[in-house]
Amino acid sequence: MGQQVVIEPVSRIEGHGKISIILDDAGRVADARLHVTQYRGFEKFCEGRPFTEMPSLVERICGICPISHSLASVKACDEILGVQVPTTAMKLRRLLNCGEFIQSHSVSFFYLSSPDLLLGMDSDPAKRNILGVLEKHPALARDGIRLRQIGQRIIEWFAGKRIHPAWVVPGGVNAPLTADHRENMLALVPEAVDIIQRTLAVFKQSLENYREEIRTFANFPTYFMGLVDAQGNLDHVDGKLRFMDAKGNIVADQIDPARYQEYIGEAVEEYSYLKSPYYKPLGYPEGIYRVGPAARLNVCNGCGTPLADQEWAEFRSLERGPVLSSFYNHYARLIEILYSIETLDRLLQDPDILNTRTRAFAQPNYTAGIGVVEAPRGTLFHHYQVDDCGLMTWANMIVATGNNNLAMNRGVLQVAKRFIDGPKLTDAAVNRIQAVVRAFDPCLSCSTHVLGQQEFSIALIGPDGKVLDQA
Amino acid sequence: MTAADAFSRKKSNTEARSVRILTFKIDDRDVSAREDETILAVARQNNIYIPTLCHLDGLSERGACRLCIVEIKGSPKLVPACVTRGREGIEVITNSERIADYRRKILELIFTERNHVCSVCVSNGHCELQQLAVNLGMTHVHYDYLYPRLAIDASHERFSLDHDRCVLCLRCVRVCDEIEGAHTWDVMKRGINSRVITDLNQPWGSSSTCTGCGKCVQVCPTGALSEKGKSVAEMVKRRQFLPYLQLMRGVDRE
Numbered sequence: 001m002g003q004q005v006v007i008e009p010v011s012r013i014e015g016h017g018k019i020s021i022i023l024d025d026a027g028r029v030a031d032a033r034l035h036v037t038q039y040r041g042f043e044k045f046c047e048g049r050p051f052t053e054m055p056s057l058v059e060r061i062c063g064i065c066p067i068s069h070s071l072a073s074v075k076a077c078d079e080i081l082g083v084q085v086p087t088t089a090m091k092l093r094r095l096l097n098c099g100e101f102i103q104s105h106s107v108s109f110f111y112l113s114s115p116d117l118l119l120g121m122d123s124d125p126a127k128r129n130i131l132g133v134l135e136k137h138p139a140l141a142r143d144g145i146r147l148r149q150i151g152q153r154i155i156e157w158f159a160g161k162r163i164h165p166a167w168v169v170p171g172g173v174n175a176p177l178t179a180d181h182r183e184n185m186l187a188l189v190p191e192a193v194d195i196i197q198r199t200l201a202v203f204k205q206s207l208e209n210y211r212e213e214i215r216t217f218a219n220f221p222t223y224f225m226g227l228v229d230a231q232g233n234l235d236h237v238d239g240k241l242r243f244m245d246a247k248g249n250i251v252a253d254q255i256d257p258a259r260y261q262e263y264i265g266e267a268v269e270e271y272s273y274l275k276s277p278y279y280k281p282l283g284y285p286e287g288i289y290r291v292g293p294a295a296r297l298n299v300c301n302g303c304g305t306p307l308a309d310q311e312w313a314e315f316r317s318l319e320r321g322p323v324l325s326s327f328y329n330h331y332a333r334l335i336e337i338l339y340s341i342e343t344l345d346r347l348l349q350d351p352d353i354l355n356t357r358t359r360a361f362a363q364p365n366y367t368a369g370i371g372v373v374e375a376p377r378g379t380l381f382h383h384y385q386v387d388d389c390g391l392m393t394w395a396n397m398i399v400a401t402g403n404n405n406l407a408m409n410r411g412v413l414q415v416a417k418r419f420i421d422g423p424k425l426t427d428a429a430v431n432r433i434q435a436v437v438r439a440f441d442p443c444l445s446c447s448t449h450v451l452g453q454q455e456f457s458i459a460l461i462g463p464d465g466k467v468l469d470q471a
Numbered sequence: 472m473t474a475a476d477a478f479s480r481k482k483s484n485t486e487a488r489s490v491r492i493l494t495f496k497i498d499d500r501d502v503s504a505r506e507d508e509t510i511l512a513v514a515r516q517n518n519i520y521i522p523t524l525c526h527l528d529g530l531s532e533r534g535a536c537r538l539c540i541v542e543i544k545g546s547p548k549l550v551p552a553c554v555t556r557g558r559e560g561i562e563v564i565t566n567s568e569r570i571a572d573y574r575r576k577i578l579e580l581i582f583t584e585r586n587h588v589c590s591v592c593v594s595n596g597h598c599e600l601q602q603l604a605v606n607l608g609m610t611h612v613h614y615d616y617l618y619p620r621l622a623i624d625a626s627h628e629r630f631s632l633d634h635d636r637c638v639l640c641l642r643c644v645r646v647c648d649e650i651e652g653a654h655t656w657d658v659m660k661r662g663i664n665s666r667v668i669t670d671l672n673q674p675w676g677s678s679s680t681c682t683g684c685g686k687c688v689q690v691c692p693t694g695a696l697s698e699k700g701k702s703v704a705e706m707v708k709r710r711q712f713l714p715y716l717q718l719m720r721g722v723d724r725e
């Protein structure tokens with residue numbers, strides 16, 4: 001009998017994170033490390049499975065952005081098939097992605113971050129959650145709940161199942177859009193636009209209160225990476241890679257994602273299962289770069305939709321070069337929600353959108369495929385190799401949280417340096433360390449663990465390796 | 472007993488000349504049946520539900536899965552309804568606590584033997600095994616999973632075989648032998664190590680007997696045999712052809 005393979009839940013990306021903060025002899029913060037203790041074996045257990053199973057397999061990596069994983073996956077599969085996906089199918093995939101962004105960004109902003117932002121980082125932890133927000137700012141909380149619901153509705157109408165839809169398939173999508181669903185979705189647009197514009201106004205007013213956080217939340221120069229379309233505008237589903245340096249110079253542009261390995265290296269650190277990707281031309285660890293909402297708005301020339309473009313211009317005027325503080329990810333998320341709603345509206349009006357030719361069929365014609373999309377948290381790479389029969393022989397995935405790994409570590413260090421003084425972890429420090437991690441929004445399970453009180457553990461470690469304090 | 476024995480026995484059944492008519496009871500209902508009919512067949516004629524997995528109308532019986540077990544009053548033994556014929560005056564019980572319990576256990580054991588990952592399976596939502604779990608109220612698996620390491624045979628141009636989803640019902644073996652007449656499929660090893668194989672355990676794609684008709688794929692109750700290129704939940708099996716082919720085969724023989 002063959003050997004036993006145990007697929008434990010740890011094979012998925014789960015929300016177990018641990019932070020160590022290391023003090024020097026003088027009791028000052030010397031280093032900080034974010035240990036990701038959960039990412040194990042996913043690439044391994046894909047091996048031997050048919051590539052057509054991948055889009056659904058990878059959806060199990062993450063419960064909050066399964067659609068991004070399946071989109072990256074089907075794009076890799078499209079390449080293995082070697083087909084040209086019908087244009088309607090491309091548009092439908094993009095529409096589905098709009099639903100995902102609306103829903104995922106809403107969760108991040110309203111459910112996970114708004115308690116910190118609206119109630120204050122130092123407010124009572126027992127009340128620092130969406131229910132607390134509901135009490136203090138009922139209109140905004142209700143808006144948030146509604147907006148998330150709208151995103152979920154859209155996904156449901158496309159893909160039937162909210163959490164793990166199997167509607168996107170290699171070669172296209174497996175069912176066209178119905179006229180009914182189009183009407184239903186169009187009807188939601190005005191309400192969604194109102195909500196997001198109200199929220200943006202409230203958020204921009206509150207920015208004043210967060211000067212200290214803005215100054216210290218991973219506010220340092222790094223490179224940025226994101227997908228842009230042929231005009232250099234924001235693109236979540238297709239597009240080519242663009243890299244920007246900390247001063248705002250575009251250092252690499254219109255890079256075919258298939259060449260990602262020429263630009264991105266992956267370093268492995270002992271303390272974490274998460275690899276640390278870096279921008280290859282600069283080397284490791286100098287090649288630190290960031291992805292995600294703020295990075296995307298940094299690298300692009302604009303959003304390409306009228307309302308979001310106005311907001312984008314305002315966002316980019318925050319700083320002279322690229323926006324450096326990761327705190328602004330919250331802001332960028334709201335702008336991207338607006339962009340997604342506008343894109344949704346535009347695509348739904350497209351006369352071609354009800355076309356029933358939505359899938360190209362083929363046998364595997366190539367033995368490798370690379371699919372790249374922008375997930376809510378940042379650029380997501382899926383790279384597959386298959387044998388002649390179409391069975392997986394190798395897979396590599398770079399998830400958004402991975403892309404940000406180096407920056408997250410440095411962000412935690414920056415906050416720790418500012419808020420930790422001596423061998424004690426104060427509440428103020430703990431709250432802000434958690435919040436800086438949350439600004440990167442590593443993934444829902446992570447974020448919720450951070451949100452809960454004790455679950456995301458932070459250890460303060462002396463120069464001799466002794467644990468001085470824990471939270 | 473080899474598969475071939477089972478088939479020849481079945482053939483002789485249907486060739487019986489003068490048949491007696493029996494009367495007995497199923498779940499307290501009086502039923503009448505030809506003496507060569509199985510309890511399962513009689514139950515179905517009377518709209519009495521007995522779960523089955525290896526049985527498929529149009530193929531010979533195999534009695535492999537044991538999900539169709541029923542009680543006969545006065546006998547301590549449970550008997551598989553698909554391969555047991557009725558007898559004059561017996562009282563058959565198709566659904567007692569005891570039977571339900573055993574059926575669930577059998578089903579759970581089937582689940583533990585291979586890697587049935589419904590959520591990523593091509594047959595998700597169209598799977599007889601999955602449907603049985605629902606019908607029989609299986610909520611948990613109380614046994615340890617074996618997690619065998621099994622390879623997929625995707626060497627055939629149009630079809631693939633995933634042992635992870637195979638329940639060894641042997642419908643593929645029977646349809647290939649009895650209807651298509653190719654006998655490409657067979658079984659190797661025994662017990663828990665049994666595997667369906669093509670020809671002499673060589674890659675399906677290199678089989679010299681396979682006609683590529685795809686009947687095995689259509690009769691397979693799970694995602695073990697599927698058409699290539701199907702994504703998750705897209706594999707819907709078509710079995711409409713079976714009654715016709717069965718009919719033709721019957722005509723042939725007379």
Ligand code: FES
Nearest residue numbers: 534536537539553
């Ligand atoms: S159906 Fe009777 S034993 Fe399988």
